[in-house]
């Protein structure tokens with residue numbers, strides 16, 4: 233089945249009389265019929281709702297189908313998907329290699345908590361590719377990538393990084409929120425764990441926060457172990473909302489991705505712009521890896537404005553009428569933020585001007601362009 237057919241069918245039953253969507257089952261306790269069932273459920277239904285009821289299970293199955301994964305853990309946020317997958321892979325005495333372009337709060341988790349747990353964290357240049365092998369040590373347990381990276385949009389060479397990591401038995405985790413696991417499959421590319429914030433495109437309507445970690449084969453055991461011991465779970469209502477988002481994920485990403493290329497193109501022509509950071513553009517430094525590994529773009533990208541200071545960035549943002557000002561992305565409404573106050577980089581931190589992130593939503597592309605143009609003028 234092709235992508236869009238799969239998205240309409242994934243995680244649903246296709247037999248017998250049934251409602252189209254999985255039921256929202258509000259529960260903590262699930263009663264056993266007989267005492268002998270308390271510790272041994274012949275039908276496999278767990279007796280406690282932390283392990284997931286119908287709507288959570290339907291969402292897990294749908295995500296597994298989309299990425300040909302064997303196991304999916306749902307987490308209360310995208311950030312907790314990253315922390316769960318990390319915890320599943322590290323132990324005292326270990327070493328983590330982390331891409332310099334990781335989402336800020338993920339970086340804070342690694343830098344602020346792991347050293348206290350006896351785990352060393354070292355950042356690497358996201359464009360390192362197979363050169364990662366020079367940084368891999370005997371005790372390297374995890375290589376943590378995010379592709380493309382937050383704010384700066386570096387695309388990592390996951391096959392090359394995975395090949396080097398697997399030589400010493402290190403696991404590879406990729407935050408693939410940008411592709412939503414739809415426009416690229418990090419597990420096919422060699423990653424052990426693909427984790428994403430479902431808050432973004434999968435949810436799609438700015439009304440739910442959730443994350444997922446997916447994996448195949450033996451990698452499920454350690455993930456499951458950490459998930460259960462940490463007690464992570466999500467509400468049945470939220471799982472229902474994300475499943476509903478999946479049905480339109482393909483068309484929403486297509487529209488937002490195509491509009492983002494159009495807008496990136498027009499911005500690149502403007503004299504105020506020094507660089508457009510969009511992997512789908514031919515002038516992006518990682519464009520070759522992007523075209524090899526991704527089938528389509530998301531609608532989120534960066535724009536660097538020459539010589540702009542924070543005050544000009546703020547005048548620009550305040551002049552926008554259609555774009556909302558706000559964090560997150562992947563919803564129906566276009567959003568803009570200036571990134572400089574939150575940028576933390578060990579590599580390539582020299583930039584020419586101000587970095588603004590645009591998340592293109594589902595509005596008309598000409599309306600969005602007119603809004604950007606008038607705001608650039610108004611900010612002068």
Ligand SMILES: *Cc1c(COP(=O)(O)O)cnc(C)c1O
Nearest residue numbers: 309310311335407409429431442
């Ligand atoms: C938003 C985001 C997260 C965190 O997701 P939440 O659902 O907001 O916790 C993690 N990684 C990336 C790349 C993100 O964009």
